[in-house]
Amino acid sequence: MDGFLLVVWAVRLLFLALIYLFLYRVVRALLHDLRAAAREPADRPGRLVVLESPSGEPAAGHSFGLDVITPLGRDVNNAIVIDDPFASAEHAILTFRGRSWYLEDLGSTNGSYINGRRVDGVAPMGFGDELQIGQVRMRLERALG
């Protein structure tokens, strides 16, 4: 009977050990996943996806990786060139400060719009928000890690 008692003990402890083995395997997988995410850091704080662009420059569907400071406008010296008759040469500037994006309209003639609302000076912008400059519509998205 003592032998059986020993077996019961062993089985009991084995069950506990197996829960921990499961946790160990899971945590190892999670660490692997986290390391993979850290190895290719999201050096871009966001990206801008072009939804609609009648003039074809930028092309619809194109996705721009954004720098911390990204100027937009019709002038070729902008990081994102918007070749649209309703865009100004230096139209607006997107900046990433702290943990949020901000759009600053640089006194453009036809204005910049976030979700259809005209931007007065500086306005915060969240991921998923839609930006319209001239006839070009773009969406701010998190860079895929």
Next chain:
Amino acid sequence: MTDAARATRSSTIGALPRALGRIRPRPRWLELKLLALVAVALAVGSLSLEATVNGVLALHDPQSLAIYVVALFGAHLAQVVSGRRTDQVLLPTVAFLGGISLLLMQRLPQDLVSQTFFGTTFGLAQVQLIWLLLALGLATTLGIVVRSDSWLRRYKYTWAAAGVGLLLLTFVFGTEINGQRLTLQLGPFSGQPTELLKVILVVFLAGYLSENRTLLMEQDTRLGPLRMPPLAYLAPMVAMWAIALGIVVVQRDLGAALLFFGVFLALLYVATGRLSLVIIGFVLFLLGSALMAMLFDHIRTRVDIWIDPFADPLGAGYQIVQALHAFARGGLLGVGLGAGLPEIAGRPPIPEVHTDFPLAALGEELGIVGVVAILGLYLVVVERGLRIGAAAADDFRSLLAIGLALVIGIQAFIIAAGDLKVLPLTGVTLPFISYGGSSLLANALVIGLLLALSDKGVEAPPAPRVGARWRRIGRRATA
């Protein structure tokens, strides 16, 4: 056949292989390995249970265990065939919690619950097994089928209205059990709407906060030393507070109120990153609770029991005293599955052990080592949710995933803390372990949505609603 008909016919034929071709089975080795480990662990647990109860080294109720394990691998296979790149850790983790639940329910007296379907009467473990299978089916189906979140995102106010409606229905038509008005009876079905409500709450909050996040982050109003966002945007916060306290007053459900408000504050912090809002909310909640405790007897009783359960160990404090004794008997490694809970006159000493106190039973039989491991499993679920949220493309999905994971984490914390006398005891369930259909199905809904959200290849988030006026102006300018 006309040309037009032939054209449509050929185009549908052309579209069919393309639709099927997109579904390419994709192996999920990690999930398979983890599920195999879960199956082995549950078999060992079952051996341990049978050896303790009947003194034979065999599986305890091998039929139920086999059904559960086969269902797990079925869910795995369905996901492999669907070929979606969803999370591979969530399902095995939740399956482990469900398996522990099954072992616990098999071990408790079967007549705690008896339900009759089609002339056959099922006991506690069998009913729980049926619910577990339904929950597994729901989570897997959602994880495979849901590819777009616009049905959640577009109609957030509709969902919120439905949630409030559900709550009002419970207020009016709910049946009172143990002085709590929680259960809604609908013909032969009865359920606890608060379980569903927590999911609706997260959907609404994710929608509202992702839309107004930037506005909430602006600092306009000053209130003494604290800087506040524009007051109009705090209205929903005050409404939430009122609803939470309303639940306490009318439903006498302290746990749900605590859960809802905890999730709300956590999401508010995630969305705005501003501690001042959370502090204000927390202080409001404490003040409200203190007021409630002064006004209502049943809440004061709860608090008194929490402060000193040994003042009335055979009456009001009975449950919590027995639970503390159970934890104490368990010690470090526990007394083993099936060996705990000495029954008094054929009943387990803790009256609601299968719903409110499963952690006390597990604490006795698996010891602190087992309880820590189980809490670790909940932590894994929360970590997955946070990771899915961090990788999401936009704010709505991000907040939704984080909120869903936190609902499970906070709920597990509230009831675990209640069982251990860290917080006043409140009647929420331990997710995936407590007995109960509403709880299992609502938590399966959460896991299913998390699975769907974790797919990177899912369709792009829909465009936010653009003001109709600007759309018109834009069109005129183009013309």
